[in-house]
Amino acid sequence: MTSAPDYISPIIGCRLWQWEGAGLRSLNGEPWRPGEPLEARCRLSEFAHWRPHRTNLRPHDAPHLKCTCGIYASKSLEHLRRPGYQRSLIYGQVLLWGTIVEHQRGWRAQYAYPKSFLLPPEVLPVALKEIETRLETLISYGRDIFVLHDGARWPLWKKGGGMDTLGLDYLSDRARRWYTQRNQRSGIRQGDRIAVAGEGIAVVDQIDGTYIRAKLGNKTMLRIARNEVSWKKENLRWETEASAYDEADGNK
Ligand SMILES: [Zn+2]
Structure with missing residues (x-):
């Protein structure tokens, strides 16, 4: 990337971006491209000759x-507007250089490039394997990424170091809490997986009153008492003991 000229130390400011599938945008829709500084243009002066009486x-x-x-x-x-209600808004630090106009609470700059990203956890999916995919566009800017929670910054991705265990630990705790709450609320559902001790993983085919019918990988259909299946938050999955099931009549 083109970096800030050596003879000017960039100013470090804070800002918000919209982070969508294609990458980052300013709140007014201006795209920020990975690896190249954003250069300011004045829309007002572009149109000034159309309406000279107005400016x-x-x-x-x-x-x-x-x-x-x-x-x-x-x-x-x-000083930034809280993103809360918009799931795609993220915070970050930004490098500013070139011509800079200073105001009481901030600056207007000629050139800018992100310095770091601070993500409210709500902008990230719950499942860890989806998080890495979601981060791809942000990683392409080559800047450190943090998760922001209760004023703490958990490093999530570092240039040269990849994904960071501190941030991943925080997010897996969050996932554990999320799944536990969801499963306490709604219980086991069709399509969920159950780890059956000594047998392997079975997929819930049908829930019928107090029994669950679940199919093992080898197609054996099991009948498991519903109250013998419990959510193990340490393992993030439904589990049951071997003694809790019978082979269901006939195989589907
Ligand atoms: Zn202007």
Whole structure:
């Protein structure tokens, strides 16, 4: 990537991005591309000659002191709007360089590139294997990624180091809590897997009153008393003891 010129130390600001399948965008929809700095353009001055009575600004490079153009960043995370209600909004630190206009709570800059990403856990899927896939677009920016929870930052991915166990541990705890809550609420369902001691994994085919019919990999159909199946949060799965089942009549 083109980095900040050596003779200017970039300023580090904070900001929000929309993080969707294709990558990052500013809240106004401007795409941020991996490996290349975003350069500010002034939309107002582009259209100034169409409506000269509405602005006394001539076309200019962004940011202009008397305009509102430039790439925005805040001086602290606290000054940013809370993302809460939007699942795709993430925080981060951003490097700013080139022409910079300073305001009380932030800056407008000519050039910017992400410095790090801070993810509220809600933007990530629950299952760990889906998390890595979801992170791919963000990893392509080559910046450290953290999970943000209760003011703590858990490193999740580091440039040169890959996925970080601290962040993954935090997320697997979160997954455990999520599955436990879900399963306490709704109980076992068709299609769920049950680890049957000494037999292997069976898939729930049918739930019939107090019994569950579940099929093993070798097609054997088992009949298991529903109250003998329990959710083991340490293993993130349904389990039952070998003594709890009979082979069901006939195989499907
Ligand atoms: Zn402008």
